[in-house]
Amino acid sequence: MTQRPFIIDCDTGTDDAIALMAAFGCPEIKVRAVTSVNGNVREEYTSANNLNLMEYLGIDVEVSRGATLPFYPRGNYYGTTHGRTGLGDVDLPDAQHSSFSKDMAPEVIRRIAAEENGELELLVVGPMTNIAIALSLYPQLKEQIKHIWFMGGAVKGGNVTSTAEFNIWVDPVAAKIVTESGIPLTMVGLDVTEKAVLGRKEEKELREYGSKASVLTADILEYMFKRCQGGGEDALMHDALALAAAVIPECLTCKETFLDVECRGEYTAGHTVTDLRGRMGKKPNASVAVELSLDIFKDWLVECIKRCGKA
Numbered sequence: 001m002t003q004r005p006f007i008i009d010c011d012t013g014t015d016d017a018i019a020l021m022a023a024f025g026c027p028e029i030k031v032r033a034v035t036s037v038n039g040n041v042r043e044e045y046t047s048a049n050n051l052n053l054m055e056y057l058g059i060d061v062e063v064s065r066g067a068t069l070p071f072y073p074r075g076n077y078y079g080t081t082h083g084r085t086g087l088g089d090v091d092l093p094d095a096q097h098s099s100f101s102k103d104m105a106p107e108v109i110r111r112i113a114a115e116e117n118g119e120l121e122l123l124v125v126g127p128m129t130n131i132a133i134a135l136s137l138y139p140q141l142k143e144q145i146k147h148i149w150f151m152g153g154a155v156k157g158g159n160v161t162s163t164a165e166f167n168i169w170v171d172p173v174a175a176k177i178v179t180e181s182g183i184p185l186t187m188v189g190l191d192v193t194e195k196a197v198l199g200r201k202e203e204k205e206l207r208e209y210g211s212k213a214s215v216l217t218a219d220i221l222e223y224m225f226k227r228c229q230g231g232g233e234d235a236l237m238h239d240a241l242a243l244a245a246a247v248i249p250e251c252l253t254c255k256e257t258f259l260d261v262e263c264r265g266e267y268t269a270g271h272t273v274t275d276l277r278g279r280m281g282k283k284p285n286a287s288v289a290v291e292l293s294l295d296i297f298k299d300w301l302v303e304c305i306k307r308c309g310k311a
């Protein structure tokens, strides 16, 4: 099977870590690099989490550092959803034998896009700052990136404000640069990701399976269950669902629509504007996920995690 080349740009993050493990268990794709961005926690933590996770799992892949601040002035927005350093109460050993790429994320994207001759796809599951910087520095990327699959936004509602989802809210300017790039886009937003929940059944199955990735996923899920009992977010697999959109499209219903990002609204900054009823008379520039087949997604995700780390 020819594997599709991907870069995963993430702000790891509990559910980002699970999405990464799933990606390395996906036979359809070849992860060429993991690029880190500020978001759920500070970039120094998201980068360290990515490097530590890869070494822990014995995965040899380029891991780069990335943007430390959004384009949009946001102040301190780091919450408690992912714990102080991003992986909840899970403590991975510090990487001893691996080091970060000599290149920062935008340069890694430029180099690999050129090497892959128009075939590179991006999975973006944090704020879009790295991608916007890359597009600004290297405009040729618009022609070289085949597709961007991203977790972010919502047709309706938000999880930071009543109209904005976290990844887009952190850096709406970056998201606008990406939505206006002309690169084919698939948006996997809260409309579907808030239904993508794992439960005790999956946690038990993964713990009993006994691999490094499956037990680590079970530990992260355990943290998420506790968080939920304390009034926080449930075990939502926001980021893994964006990966699923790329590799098992049958788990989602998507609609073509115009997509833009509100940057300036006093109450609406970070809102993803869509036009599913076709009222705006604008050309569609994105595919947006609107419905989820939960059982297909959960079965697929558990199987990917089980394959992660197997040669």
Ligand code: BDR
Binding pocket: 013, 014, 015, 016, 040, 081, 125, 126, 151, 159, 165, 166, 167, 238, 239
């Ligand atoms: C998004 O924000 C982060 O907390 C998650 O990792 C996900 O990417 C959900 O709004």
Ligand code: CA
Binding pocket: 010, 011, 012, 013, 015, 016, 040, 125, 126, 239
């Ligand atoms: Ca994320």
